[in-house]
Amino acid sequence: MTRSYVWATTGSTIASFMFIWAPYEVRLYFGKYTQRIMSFFYPYIKISIHEYTGDRLERSEAYYAAVVAYLSINSSKLTFHKRYREIITEAYLKHVIQQGKEITVRHRKLYTNDSGNKWQIYKQTTWSHIVFEHPATVETLAMEPAKKEIIEDLVTFSKSKDFYARTGKTWKRGYLLYGPPGTGKSTMIAAMANLLNYDVYDLELTAVKENTELRKLLIESTRKSIIVIEDIDCSLDLTGQRTKKEEKSPDEDKEKSEKEIRKEHKEESSSKVTLSGLLNFIDGLWSASGGERLIVFTTNYVEKLDPALTRRGRMDKHIELSYCIFEAFEVLSRNYLRLEAHPLLDKIESLMKVTKITPADVAENLVPKSPLDDAEKCLSRLIQALEEAKEAAEATENDERSIHKKSSSSYQGSRGPCHGRCCPTTRK
Known part of the structure; x- marks a missing residue:
């Protein structure tokens, strides 16, 4: 046990005894100087870095760099002997903040708001x-x-x-x-x-x-x-909060089920x-x-x-960010297959000019599915996906034309020929 520790303990005990038994006026006066008196017995200094500046609105940059980034990793405590005051306040703190800033650059963070966390009150x-x-x-x-x-x-x-x-x-x-x-x-x-x-x-x-x-x-x-x-x-x-809500009749309000009412109440709360x-x-x-x-x-x-x-x-x-074009596919083929040239690229380019496919779908077809998958197999799989997407799009377009044709025929049968005036999509 060091001499400084013994003096610190003894001084603390004496100060506590005096503080308890002294009259209120003396305690009030003595309390102002307790820390100053204790500093003579306790030779250590502790530095506190506050998290927020001002009225707890803006987080301190020094706190973020020193405490969150550097000290949390190195598990250091800023308690030191008086004789090292100048070294700590001048050189060491600058070192801590600089290292903390470098750590934050190396280790970027992904944040999420967790307002629903039941432990939020302790954070x-x-x-x-x-x-x-x-x-x-x-x-x-x-x-x-x-x-x-x-x-x-x-x-x-x-x-x-x-x-x-x-x-x-x-x-x-x-x-x-x-x-x-x-x-x-x-x-x-x-x-x-x-x-x-x-x-x-x-x-x-x-x-x-x-x-x-x-x-x-x-x-x-x-x-x-x-x-x-x-x-x-x-x-x-x-999207609709700035528009005036449509007025509903009392009968429509009555038709609301209890389930819908509970759902609306939950959304509002x-x-x-x-x-x-x-x-x-x-x-x-x-x-x-x-x-x-x-x-x-x-x-x-x-x-x-x-x-x-x-x-x-x-x-x-x-x-x-739209569907994949051939220039974007070239980037993906280099990333996934390390490919610069291949005989199948011309066919892929021609299909992409007439087919909609997302970059995610392209990438999925370029991912090898087994150790035996080479570039040609991956490209062939992509070509098949493009041809299927093209056929599906053509089938959908044919169905829409058929529906429009039936609708147009029905209208002409009841009102006579429209000569393209009633159906803008049929005008030439």
Whole structure:
């Protein structure tokens, strides 16, 4: 047992005894100087790094780098002897923060909001995270020929801090990714994060109870991040909230079953996030906190979205991810088969000009299904899938023509020939 420890223990005991038996006025006076008196006996100093700055709104960058990133990995404690004060405060803390920043760059994170977690009351933040390990890169992204333009836009944004400050604009940018399922919207987001070294915040709107909580989630997100709301058209009923609801007669209200009423009540109580709250989240006053953020919406049905969500200034860049074209297939064939040339490529190119197939379906056919699968077998499987898709599309088109022909014949039989005036699709 060291001499300093004995003195510290003795001093602590004496101070406690005096504090208990002294009158109230003495205790009040003595309490102000307890820490100062104890410092003579206890030669160690402890440094506290607070998580939030100001009024607990903005998370401290030093806390995030030093405590969350560096110290959590190295299990270090900032308690040291007085004689090392200068070394710790000057050299060591700078080292910790620098190392923490490098760790955060190496280990990007994928966050999700877990408002429904029953242990939420014990947490200081509503975000939970894991290490972001998605392998997608812009090089492997099958998005020809628009890929070059997208990369330039992202890199320019990440280097435009002075431009945004000079023009008075918030340092953020909105991306709207739309197109059929399987066209690579989620993969593109992963490639964007890997290109810019940004964290990803996957925001589940249905788990957010109200607009205030949505604002809190925004504040707790960090700089250099991508905030993602996937399938925005399905997340909440945000498309019709600004339109006046149709009035229903009393008889129609009575026809509602108890099941429908319970369902509506459950939907109303689960989330009260409004379109107005979401718009403020994207580009309101609170959106300026932190800076250097991308906000990305994805949807399969862009026509369902309220125009207020998709206008320029909120979603600055609209990117359509459509069916696979031959240039995109070439990227996939290099990724999956390491293929630059093959006799079957000409047939695939001709089929892709007249057939709709998603990049996900193309990739699935290029994945070897057994150790014996070579490039030719994978390409032959893709050709078969393209021919089947072409036949299915032609059959659907023939059925639609047959239905239209029957409908047209029935109309002409009852009203006489229309000479193409009533059926715009038959006009030449």
